[in-house]
Amino acid sequence: MSLHPADFIEKPPRFPVVDGHVDxxxxxxxxxxxxxxxxxxxxxxxxxSLKKGGVWVLVAALYCADSHNxxxxxxxxxxxxxxxxCRYLEWFALLRSPGEMAAALGGxxxxxxxxxxxxADALLELDLDEVRRWGVRAVGLTHAGRNRLADGNGVTxxxxxxxAGKSLVRSIAGAGLILDVxxxxxxxxxxxxxxxxxxxxxxxxGLRSFCDRPRNLSDPQVAEIARRGGVVGISAAPEMxxxxxxxxxxxxxxxxxxxxQRHGPEAVGIGSDFGGFDDTAKGAExxxxxxxxxxxxxxxxxxxxAVGLIMGxxxxxxxxxxxxxxx
Numbered sequence: 346m347s348l349h350p351a352d353f354i355e356k357p358p359r360f361p362v363v364d365g366h367v368d369x370x371x372x373x374x375x376x377x378x379x380x381x382x383x384x385x386x387x388x389x390x391x392x393x394s395l396k397k398g399g400v401w402v403l404v405a406a407l408y409c410a411d412s413h414n415x416x417x418x419x420x421x422x423x424x425x426x427x428x429x430x431c432r433y434l435e436w437f438a439l440l441r442s443p444g445e446m447a448a449a450l451g452g453x454x455x456x457x458x459x460x461x462x463x464x465a466d467a468l469l470e471l472d473l474d475e476v477r478r479w480g481v482r483a484v485g486l487t488h489a490g491r492n493r494l495a496d497g498n499g500v501t502x503x504x505x506x507x508x509a510g511k512s513l514v515r516s517i518a519g520a521g522l523i524l525d526v527x528x529x530x531x532x533x534x535x536x537x538x539x540x541x542x543x544x545x546x547x548x549x550x551g552l553r554s555f556c557d558r559p560r561n562l563s564d565p566q567v568a569e570i571a572r573r574g575g576v577v578g579i580s581a582a583p584e585m586x587x588x589x590x591x592x593x594x595x596x597x598x599x600x601x602x603x604x605x606q607r608h609g610p611e612a613v614g615i616g617s618d619f620g621g622f623d624d625t626a627k628g629a630e631x632x633x634x635x636x637x638x639x640x641x642x643x644x645x646x647x648x649x650x651a652v653g654l655i656m657g658x659x660x661x662x663x664x665x666x667x668x669x670x671x672x
Contacts, residue, residue: 358399360639360649361450363657363664364632365578365616366461366527366549369405370430372620383436389619389631392436398632401450401457402440404483404548404660405430408463408621411490411497419467427460427479434458439480443665450661459664461485461525461548466492468513473520482664483546484517485525486510486533489560495533498559503530506537514540523663526570527578527616530559534566544575546663549616551585552600561585564607571608576659578616579604581629585618594628598641601655610651614659 369382369390377385385391395403407430413422437458440446449457461483462468468476468484486492486506489499494510496503506514510533517524518541525548526534538545547570551561562570562577570577579600583592586600604613615638619631628634635656642652 357451358401358636360399360636360653360656361402362398362400362615362632362635363402363404363450363660364400364619365404365546365576365614365660365663366580367403367405367617367619368408368621369403369434369619370426371406371408373433374429379433381433381436389625391631394631394633395456398635399656400632400635402446402459402657402660403437403456404459404461404616404664405434406461406463406548406621407479407481408488409467411464411488411492414464414466414490414492416470420470423462423467423471430460440664441480446661446664450657459483463525463528464488464492465494465513465517468517469493469509473516473522477520477522481522483523483525483548485527485529485548486514486537487528487530489528495536496530497528498530500530503532505532505535506540511536511540518543526566528560531563531566538569544573544663545570546575546578547616548578549580549582549585549618549621550577551580551582552603554603555596555600556585556588558584558588567604567612568608571604571612575612576614576663577604577612578614578660580616580618581626581634582618582622583624583626584622586626592624592626594626594634594637594641597626597629598638598645601638601642602645605647605651605655610647610654611659611662613655615656 440457460481487497489497586592586596
């Protein structure tokens, strides 16, 4: 039985959640091909798990695999992903203005959705105004590999941005889109930071202080994002939380707390990456575990206002929605 969007209005959560990165399109295409989201009954992202978790807004990735990089197929694949999202994610309200995001968080309509490009190789052929009309609000330059813009975190001996990458970064910033540094190798991170004066985000990541791998952010990178008023989205993916063994909700809490203790509650949010990985963290198998994270934060002495920022308020600020959280 599918959940109607109006069912979310029954009991608004204490801390409305905005998830800064969900691999929902990828998840639907891989695990539930041809099925509208509201009919999906199992997996990491379902209507029921969103309701249980108090999730009112998702930032959904349009993830283009590195195998499509290049002028022959990147733009075609990105359009295919967008078309699929339009067809199978109609259940959500596409958010294009601050007022629409405020309404979604206030419970006066269905859960909202914003799009993020993950691997922007296709944007060398696509028009940025067209992409904005899709509801895209943020752009990540790479996935793990090398594309025409820069090197991703999986490249050995990575270099910085290409000339095309530098030009596109300037265009993205000029168009009012947000730069997402997730997956970008460190030389590219430094060059993006030198080219862009506004906030940067890392939509889904872990911290190298806890899990030392190129995919995660170093403390200096986190400090640079925080200094600019950006947000670090901590992922629930076990491979970003712990170097080996079983990850738990406490591991997610510890990484969030690490950022807060050094940079304040304004610098961190949830970027679960649900739908983009297979193994799960105990207690955070899906969005239904997020209220437990909020309780863990409260139990550690966090004021409710800070918890509200972490669970959703910071992403609202980044995406032009209402600031802050519950009092």
